[in-house]
Every structure is written in C-alpha cells, then in structure tokens.
Amino acid sequence: DADVTQTPRNRITKTGKRIMLECSQTKGHDRMYWYRQDPGLGLRLIYYSFDVKDINKGEISDGYSVSRQAQAKFSLSLESAIPNQTALYFCATSDPGQGNTEAFFGQGTRLTVV
Amino acid sequence: AQSVTQLGSHVSVSEGALVLLRCNYSSSVPPYLFWYVQYPNQGLQLLLKYTSAATLVKGINGFEAEFKKSETSFHLTKPSAHMSDAAEYFCAVGSGSARQLTFGSGTQLTVLP
Numbered sequence: 001d002a003d004v005t006q007t008p009r010n011r012i013t014k015t016g017k018r019i020m021l022e023c024s025q026t027k028g029h030d031r032m033y034w035y036r037q038d039p040g041l042g043l044r045l046i047y048y049s050f051d052v053k054d055i056n057k058g059e060i061s062d063g064y065s066v067s068r069q070a071q072a073k074f075s076l077s078l079e080s081a082i083p084n085q086t087a088l089y090f091c092a093t094s095d096p097g098q099g100n101t102e103a104f105f106g107q108g109t110r111l112t113v114v
Numbered sequence: 115a116q117s118v119t120q121l122g123s124h125v126s127v128s129e130g131a132l133v134l135l136r137c138n139y140s141s142s143v144p145p146y147l148f149w150y151v152q153y154p155n156q157g158l159q160l161l162l163k164y165t166s167a168a169t170l171v172k173g174i175n176g177f178e179a180e181f182k183k184s185e186t187s188f189h190l191t192k193p194s195a196h197m198s199d200a201a202e203y204f205c206a207v208g209s210g211s212a213r214q215l216t217f218g219s220g221t222q223l224t225v226l227p
Contacts, residue, residue: 004157033214040123042204042219043158058214090157102148102208103215105157 003027006091006106013081013113021076021109023091031096032074033103034058034066037088046089049074050096081113116141116207120218128226133177133192135221137205140186147188148206148215149179158204164188175199200225 004025013019023032030051035043045058047066055068063085065077078085088110092103121136139145146165150158162173169181175198179190188205205218 035217040219042120043217045214048214092158102146102160102163103158103206105150105159107157 002107004091004093004104004106006089006109008109009107010110011112013111015082015113017081019078019081019111021089021091021111023074023076023106025072025074025091025093025104027093027095027104028071029093029095029104030071031094032068033092033094034064034074034076035090035092036060037090037108043090046076078111078113081111083113085111086113087111116145116216118205118207118216118218120203120205120221122221123219124222124224126224126226127195129197130194133190133195133199133223135190135203135205135223137179137188137190137218138186139188139205139207141207146208147179147181148208149173149177149188149190150204150206150217152202152204152220154201161190161203195223195225197225197227199223 007022033048034046037043044060049055049068052068067075088108090108091106094103117140119138148163149161151161152158162171164171164181172178177192203221206215208215
C-alpha cells in the first residue's frame with residue numbers, strides 16, 4: 001500500500017459545487033501539504049499543516065480550505081469550484097526530524113471543473 | 115526567501131546521449147536541494163538530494179547532480195539517456211528555516227530513439 005494515499009484519483013465536478021479531496025498517510029509524519037500542479041508552473045503550495053492545531057496558508061490559498069482531522073489525515077476543500085481550479089492536486093508529507101524538508105508525495109488527484 | 119529557476123521547459127536528447135537539466139536556486143540561508151521525477155499519471159519521486167554533505171550527489175537510475183555554491187546551481191546529469199528516462203523533472207529548494215519546499219516550473223525530458 002502507498003504511504004501517502006489520495007482519494008479520489010480523478011474527479012469531474014460542475015462549477016459552483018463543493019468538493020473535498022482527501023489525503024491519508026501511514027508514514028507517521030507530522031507535516032502535511034497540499035500542492036497544485038499546472039503545466040508550466042510547477043507545483044504551488046496551497047496549504048500546509050505541521051500538526052492538527054497548526055494550519056497555514058501557502059502561496060495560492062484563495063478559494064480553498066483545509067481540515068487536519070488527525071495526524072494522518074489532511075483534506076482539501078473547494079467551497080465553490082470554478083474552472084480555473086482544474087489541475088492536478090498533490091498531497092505530501094515530511095518529517096521535521098530529518099531537518100531537510102524532503103517531501104513524500106501521493107499519486108495525485110486530477111480535478112476537472114466544468 | 116527562496117526560489118528555483120529551471121532553464122528549459124522541454125529538453126530532447128537521443129538515446130545514449132548525455133542528459134543535462136539545469137537548475138539555479140536562490141536562498142538566503144544554506145539550502146537543501148532536491149530533484150524529483152514525475153512519470154506520466156504518477157506522483158513525484160525523489161531522485162536525489164543535497165543536504166550539505168558531499169557536493170556531488172548520486173541518485174537513483176544513474177542520475178547525479180553537483181551543488182555549486184558560487185554559481186547557485188544544482189544541475190542534474192546522466193551520462194547516457196535511456197528511453198525510460200522520459201518524464202518531467204522538478205528541482206526544489208528548502209532550508210532549515212523554511213517550512214516547505216519551493217519547486218521550479220519543471221523540465222519535460224524527451225528521449226529520442
């Protein structure tokens with residue numbers, strides 16, 4: 001089984017709908033991240049969390065919210081989806097004990113907003 | 115603040131030729147540097163990382179990268195390209211004081227037969 005699991009892997013939704021992307025991890029890491037990947041733009045950070053009580057906005061948080069339900073679970077919500085949120089979304093984890101911010105990624109969720 | 119610039123969004127090489135993917139970084143503190151690879155329909159996989167030990171870092175699949183502080187570079191190389199190397203490659207920078215990685219825009223590598 002994958003260490004970082006994202007569900008769903010693919011999703012098509014309509015403009016204005018609320019959608020939640022889920023991430024769970026078995027690595028025991030405290031730090032979790034949500035990134036968005038767009039062609040030619042690389043990965044951009046949406047939100048990150050260093051523990052269940054520590055949630056921080058990233059570079060592009062507008063239109064998104066997150067919930068850290070437990071150390072192992074970090075979900076991303078689009079409250080009212082719009083077409084320019086069509087992208088590939090990645091969840092990642094890291095271990096502060098390593099001190100070097102190496103990230104471990106899930107397989108990604110491909111979201112299409114029509 | 116930290117940033118990454120990857121020169122060349124698309125690179126094509128012939129099978130057996132040298133692979134060179136360029137990455138320059140900016141960081142106000144000593145950086146940690148990473149190369150990740152993304153195969154189609156997959157997540158990102160770590161190729162190699164620099165964490166202030168040896169400046170020449172060897173990774174998986176025959177790739178290596180050299181940290182050059184004077185040039186603020188961390189270019190990725192492989193002596194002989196294989197068809198299976200075709201993928202997108204991302205350079206990323208972090209630091210002890212940073213709370214997350216910053217990624218470059220990626221380089222798509224095509225390997226021609």
